Amino acid sequence: MTRAAYPLPFGATVLDERRTRFRIWAPDEAQLQLEIEGQPPQPMTRSDDGWFEAYGSCGAGACYHYRLDNGVAVPDPASRAQADDVHGDSVVIDPRDYDWQHPQWQGRPWHETVLYELHPGACGGFRGIIERLPALAALGITAIELMPVNDFPGARNWGYDGVLPYAPDAVYGAPHDFKQLIDTAHGLGLSVFLDVVYNHFGPDGAYLHAYAPRFFREDRHTPWGAAIDFRRPQVRDYFIYNALYWLHEYRLDGLRFDAVHAIEDDGFLAEMVQRIRATIAPHRHVHLVLENEDNRAELLGGDRYDAQWNDDAHNALHVLLTGEHEGYYLSYAERPADQLARVLAEGFCYQGEPMPSLDGKPRGSPSGRLPPTSFVFFLQNHDQIGNRAFGQRLIELADPQALRAATLLQLLCPQIPLLFMGEEWGTRTPFLFFTDHNAELAPKVTAGRRREFARFSAFSDPAQRERIPDPNDPLSFHHSVPDARESAHGDHADWLAWYRQLLQLRHAQLIPRLVGARARRADALGSHAVAAQWTLGDGALLTIVANIGADAAPVAWPVEGHPLIETRDGVASAVVNTGSMPGLSACACLLLPDSRGDSE
Secondary structure, eight states, X not given: OOOOOOOOSSEEEEEETTEEEEEEEOTTOSOOEEEETTSOOEEXXXXXXXXXXXXXXXXXXXXXXXXXXXXXXXXXXXXXXXSXXXXXXXXXXXXXXXXXXXXXXXXXXXXXXXXEXXXXXXXXXXXXXXXXXXXXXXXXXXXXXXXXXEEOSSSOOOSTTOSEEEEEOTTTOOHHHHHHXXXXXXXTTOEEEEEEOOSOOOSSSOTHHHHOGGGEEEEEEETTEEEEOTTSHHHHHHHHHXXXXXXXXXXXXXEEEXXXXXXXXXXXXXXXXXXXXHHSOTTOOOEEEEOOTTOOGGGBSTTSBSEEEOHHHHHHHHHHHHOOOSGGGGGGSSOHHHHHHHHHHHSOSOSSEEEGGGTTEEEOOOOTTSOGGGEEEESOOXXXXXXXXXXXXXXHHXXXXXXXXXXXXXXXSSSEEEEETTGGGTOOOOOXXXXXXXXXXXXXXXXXXXXXXXXXXXXXXXXXXXXXXXXXXXXXHHTTOOOGGXXXXXXXHHHHHHHHHHHHHIIIIIGGGOXXXXXXXXXXXXXXXXXXXXXXXXXXXXXXXXXXXXXXXXXXXXXXXXXXXXXXXXXXXXXXXXXXXXXXXXXXXXXXXXXXXXXX
């Protein structure tokens, strides 16, 4: 129980201290050699289906690579660790070397989840994150979610340019360090989620193109190049085993699957969730979350995926908070309050309707059957901050009182909340797009980044686009590192106290009642306010009214119950007694089952 190793059918598998099996799929190679550091090259045995296998006289810690017919040395595509970035040798790892200190940990139920997304590099690597865990647990966070850790080129990256999905990037720490992070989190009652990328490989170091071009499709292309061919069982296995590897060998509690709308194979997502669920012990809590621009509700619920990041919730609220209406915000510009009300009542805003920012193409499917916990509700995340030209956070863009109101709605509604690092103390540190590409690729990435903003009015002038930070400048990373010491001072301390108060209420009043919760009604109150009610699992009635605008808004129906919290004194009494919601404010009320009487 204290040693965990997942038996992969490929890669380097330690058999004993002096013997390791190596296996790789290279269907377009006639021959392949295994080269272990300090040993002569060793020919590998090829099977008819393109698999190569060899047994090497080495154990954990040995460095190795494969040599192709054309003389090129390539790393193991299932490398558990790299000695020197993505172009260097792979390292044999014996996962049984780590002794887990909390093997009894079985995770937490999904409805208890309060997610905290972070970038490992900006938090000081795996060891730096360990230092922050006690404070996050004390705040009321129940799960941290790491942006991708798979090995990427260079020393700085968001993680979505990874090319070796089984190897934690050495810039964050060794596999042992990552396991220690997860182990420490479990000891504090925290779950750990990992963002994984199965829709593409990065532009530098993806050697699969050299020896397994059939891994990709010639007839489909994506913004990242040739599409991955998920029709092939070897390809599906490569990614499904990766998910299983993280969940079993690293004892992760959940995965967030990046941009699955870019995976052009409906069957893959269904097969992956089925195979994962089949391996999880009944008493263990493992959670699977999608990012999916297609809003496919049929993938959620039951024994499928637990939840999806709810871009509709963010986008409608962002328009209300900032007034922005370009890009994909165009689809939320006309009736954001109505769209937010639909999100609160049914999950998705777009459930098959035409979307203006998609040239009128329909998006989504009906989601009203799903419980609120099928949706992850965020005001900010790495994409929504980092994909802005200057990486500004909402604290720089919105009225602070309106932002307090939106935060109350986010953290006390029955959807699953997600925070982005530093949000809880109102940091003004930006989160920029940053990379560390080679001299040939770097200027292309910089030019492409700036070109993306040409369609926005603020950057129609090429001279304005030149002001956008260069992703490859080391300062773009260093300027994106929030300083947690801020949280003890001034407005930052006030924001932190507000988040702590809201999360304490969520844990005390909402989470115990969340199983079985269902939306009862939600309505727009004019152009900038919403009121929503949910019947909770024990029959209690939760009501939240939030007004993002400056003007008071009439509430369309009586609000009953005990006020839980308000953004400023007098807001709840105004709503309950006069039916009017003051501007730039929010409140939450709870009517317990024994107080509801015949009000149903």
